[in-house]
Amino acid sequence: MAKIIAGVSSSHVPAIGAAIDNKQTEEPYWKRVFSGFEKSKEWMAQAKPDVVILIYNDHASAFSVEMVPTFALGCAAEFPPADEGWGPRPVPVVKGHPQLAAHIAQSVILDEFDITVVNKMEVDHGLTVPMNLLFGSPKEWPCPVIPVAVNVVLYPPPTGHRCFMLGRAIRKAVESYPEDLRVVVFGTGGMSHQISGPRAGLINSKFDKAFLDNLTKDPKKLTRIQHLEYMREAGAEGIEMVMWLVMRGALEDKVDEVYRFYTVPASNTAVGHIILEPHRRAAKKSAGKAKKPAGKMKRAAARAKTAVRRSR
Ligand SMILES: [Fe+2]
Numbered sequence: 001m002a003k004i005i006a007g008v009s010s011s012h013v014p015a016i017g018a019a020i021d022n023k024q025t026e027e028p029y030w031k032r033v034f035s036g037f038e039k040s041k042e043w044m045a046q047a048k049p050d051v052v053i054l055i056y057n058d059h060a061s062a063f064s065v066e067m068v069p070t071f072a073l074g075c076a077a078e079f080p081p082a083d084e085g086w087g088p089r090p091v092p093v094v095k096g097h098p099q100l101a102a103h104i105a106q107s108v109i110l111d112e113f114d115i116t117v118v119n120k121m122e123v124d125h126g127l128t129v130p131m132n133l134l135f136g137s138p139k140e141w142p143c144p145v146i147p148v149a150v151n152v153v154l155y156p157p158p159t160g161h162r163c164f165m166l167g168r169a170i171r172k173a174v175e176s177y178p179e180d181l182r183v184v185v186f187g188t189g190g191m192s193h194q195i196s197g198p199r200a201g202l203i204n205s206k207f208d209k210a211f212l213d214n215l216t217k218d219p220k221k222l223t224r225i226q227h228l229e230y231m232r233e234a235g236a237e238g239i240e241m242v243m244w245l246v247m248r249g250a251l252e253d254k255v256d257e258v259y260r261f262y263t264v265p266a267s268n269t270a271v272g273h274i275i276l277e278p279h280r281r282a283a284k285k286s287a288g289k290a291k292k293p294a295g296k297m298k299r300a301a302a303r304a305k306t307a308v309r310r311s312r
Pocket residue numbers: 012057059126189190240
């Protein structure tokens with residue numbers, strides 16, 4: 001059966017993509033940002049997922065404001081990079097996984113989670129920047145990607161709680177897929193930032209760090225944050241953080257935080273990143289449970305032997 005082996009979240013700042021494309025990653029300003037993802041790339045090279053499910057938002061590239069689905073699932077065989085005004089980014093075409101995507105569509109919709117099925121879609125920096133941060137800049141992406149687009153650009157976006165529950169539904173779908181696939185779920189966007197208006201440039205590190213803490217320890221607390229609180233504390237575009245809750249909902253309640261990185265600013269945005277894995281002690285415990293009967297049986301056999309010797 002397929003299983004989710006980890007969750008990863010990261011900001012998807014477009015200027016990070018431009019820094020990669022313009023070969024500025026070694027410049028001191030950008031080195032500070034990219035150095036925070038070196039360990040993550042090592043982790044990903046070891047994790048070697050078979051599929052990535054990547055939660056992101058489209059920035060009027062695939063969906064204009066004329067039609068914005070709240071949740072959209074990419075079921076196509078491939079997703080070319082979108083032209084965001086400077087030509088498509090020089091990154092590989094994203095290969096999809098139509099079979100698993102169709103299974104997720106069926107599972108979540110029959111689970112009463114009405115997601116939009118998208119069979120043709122270009123993907124913008126919201127998806128390609130996190131791919132670069134976690135996989136570097138290879139000629140081909142090392143695994144298929146299933147894009148899940150969330151509307152956080154046109155009011156009203158979904159609540160954090162709804163996003164968390166979508167993650168739960170995605171986990172149920174993945175765990176009922178018969179092929180042995182190792183899946184990593186990405187939540188992208190954020191962290192605090194506001195790109196226009198009198199509060200442009202807003203960054204709230206205290207809010208961001210508390211969000212990261214609770215993402216690991218108490219995600220249900222985060223599901224109660226209302227839109228206005230995101231706006232007030234994290235800026236107008238800080239609402240993107242609800243997409244991290246899709247990733248968190250796709251994981252078990254208890255997780256181990258294996259890596260975290262936070263720096264400010266990149267362009268005018270706080271950059272946050274976290275890697276979460278299923279809780280190891282829980283995994284050991286369930287393995288231990290399987291061994292217990294064997295131990296009990298051995299002790300019972302030893303007692304029986306003693307009883308036999310005594311009776312002789
Ligand atoms: Fe964004």
